[in-house]
Each structure stands twice: as C-alpha cells, then as structure tokens.
C-alpha cells in the first residue's frame with residue numbers, strides 16, 4: 335500500500351521517497367491509521383518488520399497536528415530495553431524529523447554514561463527515547479517531567495518484561511498522566527506481556543504480522559559439525575575464503591566474545607567485540623563503525639541479537655549456539671533483512687547436535703550441516 339493514502343505529514347512522504355521506501359510494510363499498514371486516530375495499539379511484530387517507522391511516522395504527524403508544544407515538556411516517551419535500541423530509535427525519529435515545519439527534538443537517554451550531559455540535552459525535547467533505569471534517575475533529579483506526556487511507546491516490550499524491568503516499569507507508569515495513547519510492540523506474546531497489556535492498553539487495535547517466513551526464507555542457513563578446538567581455524571577459514579563485506583559473530587558469553595575477537599586480531603583479521611561489560615563509549619563506537627560499514631567483523635553476545643538493524647549485513651555466524659530457538663531466529667534475523675539475501679552459519683559441536691536439532695524443529699526448517707573434516711583448511 336502506498337504511504338500516500340494515510341494522511342502523513344507531506345515532508346514525511348518526501349523523506350520516504352528519498353529513502354526508497356515505496357510501499358508500507360504490512361505492520362505499518364495496520365498501525366499507522368490506528369496511531370493517527372489516537373488509538374492504543376498492540377503490535378506483535380518481529381524486528382525487521384518495519385515496526386519502528388510504523389510508529390515514528392504517525393507519531394511525528396500527530397505532533398505536527400498538535401503544533402508541537404512549546405512548553406518544553408516531553409510529549410512522546412519511547413521505552414526500550416537496551417542502549418543500542420535507544421540510539422537506533424532516536425536515529426529513526428531524527429531521520430524523519432528533518433524538514434518538518436514544526437521542529438521536533440528527540441533525544442536518547444540510557445545508563446552507563448554520565449548523566450549531566452543528558453540533563454542539559456533534555457531542554458526542549460519533545461520525543462524522549464529511554465531505558466527505564468536512567469529515566470527514573472532523570473525524573474528523580476527533576477531533570478524531566480512526564481506530566482504532559484501524550485504518547486507512550488514500549489518497544490521490545492516482551493524483552494523489557496523478561497529482563498527484570500518490571501519494578502522500574504511500574505514506577506514509571508505511575509508518573510504518567512492517565513489520559514494518554516499507549517503503543518506496545520513486541521516480537522512475542524508472553525504471559526508477562528499479557529499482564530502488561532491488560533493494565534496498559536485501552537481497547538487496543540491489535541496488529542499482528544506473521545513471523546516473517548519471507549525474511550527467514552531469504553537467509554541461507556548452514557551448519558558445520560566441528561569440535562570445540564577447531565572452531566577458531568574454521569572461523570578464519572570462512573572469513574578468508576568468503577568475501578563477505580561484513581560479518582556478525584555471536585558467542586554466548588562475554589569472555590568468549592573477547593577471546594574470539596582477540597584471536598582473530600592475532601591472526602591478522604581485525605575484529606572488535608561488543609557486550610555488556612564494555613564501556614558505553616566502546617559499545618557505541620563499535621556499533622557506529624559496524625553500521626557505517628567501517629568495521630568488517632564484529633563479535634557480539636546476545637545483547638545485540640534483537641532489534642539492531644545493520645543495513646545489508648551479508649553474514650551471521652553462530653560461533654556458539656544460543657540457548658533458545660527464539661534467540662537463534664533473532665540472531666540470524668540480523669541478516670536477510672529488508673529484502674536482501676543473507677547467510678547464517680552455525681558451529682555445531684558434538685554436544686550441540688541434539689540442541690541444534692531442536693532449534694531446527696522449532697523453526698520448522700531443516701538446516702544442512704556440513705562436516706568440518708571435509709573442508710580443506712589449507
């Protein structure tokens with residue numbers, strides 16, 4: 335469906351044309367009209383479905399209609415589980431805000447960095463994208479008031495309930511005006527989410543996209559049976575014999591992420607690691623380089639398996655398998671996005687064999703597993 339049919343602000347249509355977004359994705363088609371009408375929305379959509387633009391476009395249009403308040407109060411709050419997602423969502427708001435007649439200021443705030451610059455930057459912000467902990471600190475220091483909030487968005491809501499944000503969420507919800515629009519986006523419907531949905535949403539429009547068979551269809555999946563001690567040589571072989579422009583490698587622990595990146599560098603392949611124990615500065619820097627295509631190999635924990643969008647990423651490697659099949663889908667879903675094909679390779683040790691079979695069963699798709707021994711690593 336063409337974006338022209340929804341009544342979005344004209345400058346947004348220009349931006350969409352410039353970006354080459356010709357038609358709305360299914361989730362966008364369902365949620366844009368509902369958000370424009372001021373309805374609450376429950377969007378069940380995976381990352382890669384286009385949900386971010388699905389809420390950013392109508393929210394910006396609504397802000398223009400309301401003439402963006404001049405009272406320097408936050409009107410839109412987007413709560414997200416990770417710093418990386420906060421930055422990414424803020425970027426989408428900023429991307430589309432260029433050219434709007436009424437200026438919209440958006441800001442991302444998150445913990446792990448100094449609070450003072452964020453307090454200063456909060457002046458005149460209309461759209462605040464925040465992780466819960468830092469938001470609470472800012473409200474408690476009177477740096478931000480949420481009393482004029484019009485729209486609340488919870489992005490990756492299932493993850494926010496999982497990772498123990500529940501108490502923080504309860505506190506934040508108390509500070510918000512009772513009359514507001516609530517938009518809740520989640521990849522899955524868990525019990526926690528149903529509870530949250532009941533307290534939060536009033537007569538919501540429920541928009542559900544299928545877990546994108548097409549997107550996974552675009553990913554060529556292969557596995558390698560490989561003993562633990564041969565994973566390093568196999569990884570180097572794959573990186574050297576394939577001319578992937580960029581590769582994202584997943585490990586299951588912080589230690590392993592550092593270790594794999596170190597070993598690659600020692601073998602002449604520049605790589606950086608990103609995980610929860612790195613400083614915020616280092617994480618942001620690696621992410622910016624990777625997204626801009628200036629870093630070829632990034633080794634990561636599941637911290638960035640969700641929600642993170644790297645344009646045209648050709649290859650994801652599971653150096654270690656994730657624990658849950660759901661995480662497997664999230665990880666490999668970093669490639670094969672936005673209609674570009676991608677490749678996902680998983681290393682399967684003898685101990686992993688049964689687990690990998692379960693992953694395939696849950697995914698409903700068989701993955702060809704090759705024998706590491708048959709490769710000529712020389």
Ligand code: AMP
Nearest residue numbers: 355357358359381382383384385386672
């Ligand atoms: P998201 O699920 O919000 O992370 O978006 C996934 C990717 O799809 C992002 O790279 C967007 O830039 C891209 N995208 C979103 N909407 C459209 C659209 N209507 N047409 C083409 N690409 C889109």
